[in-house]
Amino acid sequence: MIPIEEPARASAPRGFALFNLAFRPFYLLAALFTSISVALWVAVLQGMPWGGYLSPVLWHQHEMLFGFGLAVVAGFLLTAGRVWTGLPTPAGLPLALLAVHWIAARILIYAGPASVAALVDGAFPFVVAAAMARVIVGSKNQRNYFVIALLGALGVANLAFHFGFWGLSLRAALWLVMALVIVMAGRVVPSFTANALPRAGVVIRPQLDRVALAVTLAAFAADLLELGAAALAPLAFAAAVLHVTRQWRWAPFATRGRPILWILHLSHAWIPAGLVLLGLASLGLVRAAAPLHAFGVGAIGGLIIGMITRTALGHTGRPLTTGRAELAAYVLVHLAAVLRVGASFSPGAGTVTLIAISGALWSAAFLIYFATYLPRLARPRLDGKPG
Incomplete structure (x- = not known):
């Protein structure tokens, strides 16, 4: 089990806390960026002129993975890393930078020049990997050494994209x-x-988890x-x-009345x-x-x-309960996934229409998150604890 949140009773927060811990800026940036970028992608599909150098x-494929996805990964891991190890991760000015x-x-991935974009964008995964390595290796947290390797591999894949190996790097x-x-x-x-x-x-079966991961990685390798x-x-x-088989043992149907739980099961x-x-x-x-979209929109988007x-609720000292905003965002993301996967089965012009509707639902979901969580993540924890 990994503790990644610390709920506590509420009190009125004061002050500015956006750069207290990595999840705060990166969750907000990821949500705002994906809502705008997907809306832009849909507009281009509908005929809007495109001004990017890619x-x-x-651009859409790269930014969904290395822009949106990596921002969430950075926010999550740099926050969890502090909890896993007890050592400080970037905060304050280093986090802002x-x-x-x-x-x-x-900005550079859209506007160029390509060489500067490759340098700046290519460095980001390695900077995050270095920050994680400092706390994970420093605390000898061997269980999570794989995180450093994975971030490094993402960095290599990103560099491969900038060197023109587009299909291989994105896959x-x-x-x-x-x-x-997984x-x-x-x-x-x-x-x-x-x-x-x-x-x-x-019922938790670690051996089943390991076998499922190994066979899945073998399938991914066969694809690559x-x-x-x-x-x-x-x-x-x-x-x-x-x-x-492994999810069946997690009692997914017992979570029907708990949106904060069923969203994870449905996404899985x-x-x-x-x-x-x-x-x-x-x-x-x-x-x-x-x-690709079952994984990207349904599994990754839903779990995100x-x-x-x-x-965000746990790390701001709030109860782990959902309101209408969270429920709406959950439903919209999964409707977007159904429509985007469904677009792959739709003939002709219907494909573009379904993609457009799916994109609108996705953007709406993350705009709801941004609007709801901006005041929460910009302010200190309700319980006065650091973070």
């Missing part, structure tokens, strides 16, 4: 983020469920190495069965769904976009909206 497709670094990368980045999602979901989803619903009968359907399809289908369910679609895509039975609400 093609709009490459890290946020400025990320913002500069977003590798998606699978790396999915690997992190590991962290295996830790937090059953733990949170068991803590909130002790009578639900949650283009080994073909004979290798990829059986691995993807086997991995899907393993993920369904997109992992086996995506694996089934990945196997079918390798056999030529569905478009390649279907599994679930975790950035939950951890």
Whole structure:
């Protein structure tokens, strides 16, 4: 189990706390950026002129992974790293400069020049990896050494993109983020469920988690190495069965009345769904976009909206309960996922229409998060604790 939040009773917060801990600026930046960037992507699909130096497709794919996704990863890990190790992670001016670094990368990826964009954007994952290495290695927190390696691998994938290996780098980045999602979901989803619903009968099987991860990584490797359907399809289908098996033991249906829990279970369910679609895509039975968006919008997007609400509530000393804003954001993200995956099955002009509606729902979800959590994350914790 990993403690990543510390709920406490409420009191009136005063002062400015945006740079007290990494989740504060990076969750807000990620939410605002993805709502704007996806809206821009949809507008381009509808015929709006494009002014970026990359093609709009490459820009969209890169920014969903290395812009939005990496911002959430940075905010989550730099916050969790302090809890895991007891050592300080960037705060105050260093954290503000890290946020400025990320913002500069977003501007440069759109406007160029390409060489400066590669330098600034390419450095960001390594800066985050160095900050995590300082606390994880410094505390000999061996359980989380993989985080440093994963951030480094994301950095290499990002550099590969800037050197023109677009397809390989984007695919590798998606699978790396999915690997992190699978590991962290295996830790937090059953733990949170068991803590909130002790009578639900949650069963945690670490060995099953390891086997599910290994088979899934093998499927991802088969995809990256283009080994073909004979290798990829059986691995993807086997991995899907393993993920369904492990989630079944987490008592997902016991969470029906708890949005802050069912959002995590519903989002995790997109992992086996995506694996089934990945196997079918390798056999030529569905478009390649279907599994990619099942993973990207459903699994990653769903777990992100679930975790950035939950951890923000906990780390600001608020009760772990959801209101209408959170519920709306949860529903909108999953509707966006259904429509975006559905667009892969839609003929002709219907595809663009479904993508546009999906993008609008996604943008609305994260705008709701930004508007709701901006005052919460800009102010100190309700309980007066640091963070």
